[in-house]
Amino acid sequence: MERLSIEPLSVMGLPPVESVGLAADLGLRYVALALSALPNPYGYPSFSLRDDLALRRETLAALRDRGVTVSLGDGFVLHPDMDMRDLAGDVAVMAELGAQRVNTVTFDPDFNRSVDQFGVLAEMAAESGMRTTLEFSPGLAIADLPTALDAVRAVGRPDFRLLIDTMHLVRSGSGPAEVAAVDPDLIEYIQLSDVPLVPTIPNYMEEACFERMVPGTGEAPLREILDALPRHLVIGLEVPLRSQANAGVGPHERLSRCVDAARNLLVQLDDQ
Template structure:
C-alpha cells in the first residue's frame, strides 16, 4: 500500500507537535524529523530540541498516538570527517523512543572508503534498535550518483541497508526510469518526491534543494515515468520546500496541500500505468 509523508524541510522548522497536526490534517500518515530545529530563515518558528526536551518528546509521542501519524524517517546521522558513526548511539536511542521506523544517512566525507565503512557501522547500530537504514544519492554529496549508491549498498551487505530515492537528486544525477526499473525493488526502501527543472535555477545546488523545489508534476523530472517503475508499497514523502511561496504569505497547509493533491494524482496515474502494462 502506498502512503504519503511530509519531509521536515518542507515545513521550514515548524515545531514537532504542530507538524504532526498538519500532516494529519492533510491526510498524510508520516513525517520525517531531526532531533533539533534548523533556522531556515523563512518562517518565524521557535527553536526546539527533541534531544534535550523530554517533555517535548512526550508531547510529540502523544500527538502521534492521537492522530495516527508516525515518524517514517529520522534525519541528522550524517557521515563527516572526524565524526564516528558510533557517536550517534544516543540519538538512535532517542529515535527509537520516538518510534522511528528508519534513519537516513548521507555522507559529506570525501573519503569514499571511509564513508562506506561508516555506513556499515551505522546500519548495524540502527538494526540493533530495530530500525532500517537508508542512504540517498545527490550530486552534491559523496554518494553522488546511482552507481555509487549501489556500490555502498553492496559494500554494507545488509538487507536492512537500502536506498532512499529522492526524485530531484536522481534526475539531476542523470538516472532514468529505466535505471530504476532494472533494480531489485527490495533495494528501494523510501521515496522523496519533488519536481525541478532539469537545469539548475540557482548557483548553489544546496540552496535549490533546501529552499526551492517544485510542486510534483510542475517541473521536468518526468515523475509519472519514475513513479510507474518504483515499488508502490513504499512511503512517498513530499520533500518540497517552497520558500518563494512561503515568503509571499502562502501558509504551510496551502503549500503542501497542493503537493499532496498533485502527488496523489501522480501515484494514481502510476498505478494505472502498471495495471495497463500487466
C-alpha cells in the same frame, strides 16, 4: 493505501508537534522528523528532540493521538573523521519516537570509511528495530545512483537500502531506466519533488533546500520514475517552497497542493 509523508525540508523549521498535526490534518499516516530544525528561516521556536525530554513526550503524544507514524528520522550526517557511534543517543531518540528508519548522507570522501560507518549506523538502528537508508545527492561524497548502489552492496545488510530523491536522481544524471534496473529489494524510501531539468538557481544546495516545485509542475519524469519503483514504499514529500512561503502561503496550503499533486500522480499510475 495512503503512503505519503511530509519531510522536514518541506515545513522549513515547523516544530515536531505541529508537523505531526499538519500531516494528520492533510490525511496522511506518516511524517518524517529531524532532531532539530533544518533549516528554520521563518522564526519558528527553536527545538531539540535530542535535548528536550518534555518535547519528546509531547511529540509522542501527538503521534499517538493523531494516528501518525514517523516514517524517517533525518539528520544522520557523516563527516570526515567522525564516528557514527557518537550518534547512538540520536538513534535512541528516533527509536523512542517509533521511527521506522533513519537516513544518512556522507561528506567523507573516503568511500571505504563511509561504508564502514554506514554499517555501524545500520547496526545501531537495527538493534532498535529500525532500518537505515542512504541518500545520494550532487554535492555529497556519494553523489549519484551508481555510487550509492556500490555503497549499499558494500555494506551488505538487508536493512541498509537506498533512498531515492527524485530531484537528486535526475540532477545527477539518472532517470526511470536506471531506477528500473535496480534490484527493488535495494530500495527503501522515496522523496518526491519536481524541478526544471536546467537549474534556475546556481547553487544546487540552495535550490534543494529552499526552492523545489510541486510534483507535476516541473520537468522531471516523475510518473515514469514512480512507475519504476516498488509500489509499497513510503513517498516523502520533500518540497520546500520558499517563494510561496515568502508570499505568505502557510505550510498547510503549501503542503496540501503537494499532497493533491502526489495523489494525482499515484492515481495515474493505478489507472495505467
